[in-house]
Amino acid sequence: MKPAISKADAQKRISEFSTKAHFTASEVKKIRRLAMKYKLRLGPLRKRFCKHCFSPLIGKIRINKVYTVITCANCGKMHRFPLKKSVGNV
Ligand SMILES: [Zn+2]
Structure with a gap:
């Protein structure tokens, strides 16, 4: 069995x-599973x-109003x- 690590180590x-x-x-x-396990x-x-x-998020980028x-x-x-x-511009 793998030894458990502390929440601080996971962070x-x-x-x-x-x-x-x-x-x-x-x-x-692996990192996602670690974060879910330790609720980080x-x-x-x-x-x-x-x-x-x-995979790393690269690709076409579009920006609309929202x-x-x-x-x-x-x-x-x-x-x-x-x-x-933005505040006051709604
Ligand atoms: Zn994808």
């Missing part, structure tokens, strides 16, 4: 992973990989990230 592994410039889909799967948030790291195929839409170059699925609301 450390995730923050180390977030500094990497290049990563693979299998590494993303991935934060801005979530926007760096495709949530369908877990969302930034990124189409995954690997699987073709679309990701929508809401733009930040």
